[in-house]
Every structure is written in structure tokens, then in C-alpha cells.
Amino acid sequence: MSDAQSLIALIPRLRRYARALVGDRAAADDLVQDTLERAWSKLHLFRYGTDLRAWLFTVMHNVHVNQVRSARPTDALDEEMPELAQRAAQGDALIVRDLDRAIAALPAPQREVLLLVALEDLSYEQAATVLGIPIGTVMSRLARAREKLRTLMYGKSATKLQVVK
Amino acid sequence: MSESPSTIGEAELQAWVDGRLDDARRAHVDAWLDARPDEAERLAAYRAARDQLHAVYDPILEETVPAALLRAPARRWRAAAAIAGWIALGAAVGGIAGWELRAERPGAAVARTEMPILAHRAALAHATYAPEVRHPVEVGADQEPHLIAWLSKRLGAAVKAPQLGAEGLALVGGRLLPRDPGPVAQFMYQNAQGQRVTLYVRTEAPEQRETAFRYAHDGNVRVFYWIDRKFGYALSSSDLEREQLLRLANVVYRQLNP
Secondary structure (H helix, E strand, O other): OHHHHHHHHHHHHHHHHHHHHOOOHHHHHHHHHHHHHHHHHHHHHOOOOOOOOHHHHHHHHHHHHHHHHHHOOOHHHHHHHHOHHHOOOOHHHHHHHHHHHHHHHHHHHHHHHHHHHOOOOOOOOHHHHOOOOHHHHHHHHHHHHHHHHHHHHHOOOOOOOOOOO | OOOHHHHOHHHHHHHHEEEEEEOHHHHHHHHHHHHHHHHHHHHHHHHHHHHHHHHHHHHHOOOOHHHHHHHHHHHHHHHHHHOOOOOOHHHHHHHHHHHHHHHHOOOHHHHHHHHHHHHHHHHHHHHHHOOOOOOOOOHHHHHHHHHHHHHHHHHHOOOOOOOOOOOOOOEEEEEEEEEOOOOEEEEEOOOOOHHHHHEEEOOHHHHOOOOOEEEEEEEOEEEEEEEOOOOOEEEEEOOHHHHHHHHHHHHHHHHHHH
């Protein structure tokens, strides 16, 4: 498979991560679109033999950070987006809403780490590379994200995290 | 049981949640958790949240990727073309991309208002899903009774998928598309040459009367559309010629009005 084919094959993964990251469907596909445009133009910089998926998440992270920073107006093109398939199963709407809300309530840096590790199954090292942070920071953000999510979703008061000596 | 160790760092517990410990370390943590039900409960909740993340977001992996995303490089050409002016843009890019581009050309607003929304939406849906190789439909023809029941339920009216085998077209399946108000259904058919036709079905307000067949084309998508009591129909194809499509529209109409 060429890099271009591999990139196209990874679009569903990018969409899944983007949806969980930004919540809103249209905004998520915008983020994927911007990521792909940037990735296509930078594909020659991708080092053969390294993990294309981790590289794409790196590109998406950078695009997302810039978007959040500039909070640009939405692209007029969106009105011409094709109709999107609705999910056939409607029964899980409640979980979606609750989890969406809980995920959205996490601070963005914690949300990114949690999603890259728990949803996208990146190694801790890959997550550190994607986000440009030390691995120790990945681990501490991951722990905080999980505890906060537990509090939000199960209503438990956060038990103090402590290292048992 | 091995002796219960006293010290385990949070990072290792996180790795346990993620299933990333080797067997020895995992057994070590398991033993540690056996003696600490509170900690075991906390980590079990983390694992449950992880499973839930997958339950909620994994279906996105199965969704049809919007065509716009698959055309990311084409979009860059368009940006370049915008700088160069609108000259011969539709002709240069052609196909579906060219069709989408129309909206940005001067005078496109006129074309848009001349094209009724039924035909326009049907053409758009056709252009989006007919080129799909892996996910042309949400529910395949192998589950036709389920497909019909599902679409009828969501549209709030009994929907039928015409049998076009005599015309050499087999039902591929169908999908539900959102619309305001109420969703619409799309059935897809394919012949032995791989040429595709879609039938777009929406419910109509009760006061709608019947109409004759009308024809429209949007780029390379040809559409015959009509309204028949409760339903609005649009039959679209970019593969079949106008005459073939009209003949097919007659067959569909007759089947739906026996």
C-alpha cells in the first residue's frame, strides 16, 4: 500500500478520535478535513517506516490546537456537505449523551491523553510523541482524566490518588 | 497466592487498566488488588469507562466516510483554481467534484433555485453513496425484510423497494438519511456491469398532489422525480442514459402503484 492509500484507510480512525475529541459531528469532520489537507501537503515529510497513524494524530493535534487558539469561523463549504448516514441503532443514545458530556467536561489536555490511549490504543510513548510532552506527563494526565471521568459518570466523589508507600 | 506487595505506583496501575503489563507484573498487581477492594473497584471503573468509550465511538469506524474527506487533495486543487479564476473549472475537474463546484460558480444560485429540492437532495445523496465500494448501503439486500421494516418505521409510512430484476438491476440495499422534517430512505441497485441506480424516497405532506415525471440533471447525475400521494420519489443515476432511466422510472412507478 502506498502512503496515500494507507492514509485514506486511516480516515475512519481519525474520524473516531475527532468525534470523541470535539464532540460535535460536523466540527469533527471539519477537523479531519483540515488534518487531511495538512497531511496531504506534508506527506513527503512523513518518514517511511514510522507509524503513519501516530503521525496523523500528531498532525491532528497541531491542527486542533491552532483551531482552538484562533476559533475561526466555520467554513461556508459545510452547507454543501453531503447528507450523512444516521446510525442505525438508536438505543445507545443515552450512553452517548452521558459519555459525550463527561468527555467534554475533561480539560482538553487530559481528554487528548485519555482518548489516544484508551480509545485509539496508542502506546504511552506514542501518545507522548503525538502531544509533544514527556511520558511522565502522559501518565499523570491519564490518571487524572480517568478519575475525573469516573466522578462525572458514576457520581463518585473522587478518592484521593495516593501512592501507597 | 504470591505475597502481597506493598508498593505499586499509579503509572503501573494505569498500565494494568490498559492491559499493558507483562504476565509477571500483571499477576503482581492482581495480588495487590486482591487485598484492596477499594482500589480494585476504582480500577474496574476505569476499565468499564474504557469499554464504554469503545462502545460509543467504535461505530464511527463503520460509518461511510463523507465523500468530501476522500477528496481532500481535490479540495486543494480547488483552492488553486480559485486563485486562477473560475475558468473551465467544472470541465477540468469533472464528475462529482465538478458537480459540487457548481455551487461556487457565479450564477450557481440561479441553477440551484431551478432545481427542486427533492431532485437536488436525491442527486447529492446519489453522488455521495453510489461511488462507495465498501459501504454503499447501511443494510444489505440479504436483510431485505429488516431493511424495509426499519425504513418504514423511521419514515412513518410503509416503504417498498421495487424489484428491478427484470431490468437487470439487483437491490444492493438501502440506507436512512436525515432530513428536516423526518428522515428519507435511499435504495441502491446495481446491474451486472456495476452500474448503479438509487431510488430516493421521502414522505410528503398530505396536501401534496401527484405530479408527472420530471427530469433534472446535476452535473453527471440524471434524475427523474415525481410525487405520488404520500411519497416523493427520485430515481438517480450517473451511469444510465436519460432514456434508460425514464424507462426504469416507469417500471418503478407501476410497481409502486399496482
